Amino acid sequence: MIRLPNHPLPEPAHSRLVEYQGEIDSLPDYEARVERAKTRFGGLNRKGEPTFDSVKATLSKMCVGVQRCAYCEDSLADEVEHIRPKALYPDWVFAWMNYLYACGPCNGPKNSHFAVFAQGTGTLTNVGRRRGDPVTPPVAGHPVLLDPRMDDPTAFMRLDLVDTFFFTASAAPGTVDHQRAKYTIDLLGLNRREALPRTRRAAYQDYRAHLSQYVNERNQGNEPEHLLRLADEIRTRQHATVWLEMKRQHLLIPTLKRLFEAAPEALGW
């Protein structure tokens, strides 16, 4: 996961979202706001609806790689995901900063699961609502889940490029940063979904092979235009986090150290 660029939502879509949110916020009762948020969003979030076509087009430009999911970077992003679930936070249902483009396998299990560091105590508190639970507002507090619109996930977690291709928390156990990384990795199944570490490993081998090709062709004195094209091929590949981690960890891994020393310009890609 990497931090997404923030593109402004063009008008009139932005003003429309503010209006829709106003409708929800004007309802006096929390339970009624939850219900209306669900039905109103469901009615608007469809192909051909101008506001949501604009939302999706803008989210698509913010995606990692070729319209890949902001959470797993692997699958096609085709669902407007509420970072704060709309079933818990109807006051965020039409908030532009609460949207990202995700894939079904990430969005589905996440559903209405959410946790906060409760105001006052700072304790990690699950605020997700199960079927049959009373519809009451969640405990107030700062979200635990890393938010790629607001946070830089690479500052919280690190990818193992040597063995497992699992994400691990960078901070020491017991710290807030460690809890945030661990919660995010677990909730989204970034290590648990067996295909994800495998596909990150394949991306690593692919990036390494491309970088090696670049170094060889540069040493053979190929044309600058040709080398720029090879560089572009690396820049636009899938799994941006894998490439970022290769740059970040290159001094620790002999093969990468050798390649980046031969082509230090690649550290800027």
Ligand SMILES: [Zn+2]
């Ligand atoms: Zn995903």
